[in-house]
Amino acid sequence: MTAITTRTVEYPADGLTMIGHLALPAGTGRRPAVLLGPEGVGLGDVDRRRADALAELGYAALAFDLHGGRYLGDPEEMLARCLPLLADPDRMRGIGHAALDVLRAQPRTDPERIAAVGYGTGGAIALELGRDGVDLRAIGTVNALTTGRPDETARIRCPVWAGVGSEDPIMPPAQRDAFTAEMQTAGVDWRLTIYGGALHAFHHPPVDHPTVPGVGHHPQHARRAWRDVVDLLTECLPVTAPKP
Template sequence: MRTETVTYEADGLHFKSELFVEAGTEPKPGVLVFPEAFGLGDHARHRAEGLAKLGYAALACDIHGNGRLVQDLGEALGLLKPLYADTRRMRARGLAALKLLKGREEVAKERTASIGFCFGGTMSLELARSGADLMAVVGFHSGLSTTAPKSDAKAYRGRVLVCIGADDPFIKPEERNAFEDEMRNAGVDWQMHLYGGVVHSFTNVEADKRNNPAMRYSEAADKASWASMQELFTATLIA
């Protein structure tokens, strides 16, 4: 396994992300991995490493600039508030990461995807709404709302999978319903997987340490959603 810190500029900030790739001569499908709201930490790195072991070149992405990682949820949400208010800034950060990934010699630039967790899933969806050249997008316990669903959804170019805890208090049924309408009205090839009895951050084994009942790890939902992602990638990036 080879890892490399890579840097790029976007939205007036300097970003430090980490590329994970196994040795080999053939260009590999590339996958962006956007972390939860707190920033690039071990959770996203572990997922990127797992993707590399499956044969992908995976970029674990910095979202706050300068590799910033915060521990307090309130602080993290404060950093993200301007991006929710102006999704062009959110998209700019994601597009810069995608440009870097596609420019790497290890990556088959015509076969790329994006995944994300929590806010990272929102970033992946906003990338797709920008018309980015992605064959697949996956959001794990990700926010689903957007500022211009009727117009932006028409820009989707690949398949979409979102994996959501059915009891996630941060993603209300109304938000899920609005996302369904967005996908359906735009004719997107999409799936939504719901996991009963599951709340937010269900893929993160460290979630329980936050002592927040809205954020809990679920081994069953974690494994099921990861398997669904692999199935989608096999159909889009490999087939």
């Protein structure tokens, strides 16, 4: 396992002081980078571990914050914050751009080689960065088949991969159809993976707090979804050996 370094980073966004988790691979040279967005509950240990795993693969990774350092385990509190956020593309873009600026400013980041991967609300933010015309190498989303404002999806300039559970009541077939129709009409290089029998947030290990209905862990598909994310990055943002 490659040695990595991690630290927290504070930055302003959405009127809050965000506290992100930065994970860097060993060495001193610039590396391809991944902006990693969490589910609606906010940045937690699962997201930090994902960023660490990406750093072990050779990426500079920033798991960004949604709620000013808070993890919203209360479903009502989470929905009260996330539903208005998901209805406001400009707010989502503001959160995404603030985190992206932090990642780009890191001396270890190659600013020309960045991908955005997100889960739930974090995935919606990744998509909005693409719709805003940000130069990304890839966008990956799980549980975030959100549609955008008319004509803006054509501004996405990179491949998009999306994953969703077949039994996800929050992202039902009608939402899947709307998302894929939007991507196709816009001429985006898109892929959708449907994980049979999986619910919403199937990728997330069981939690010790209440959840919204329709959430459930699926260990096998969770592993598959992570492999699919890594495959997307390997294809679109390959890690090459650093120059001596």
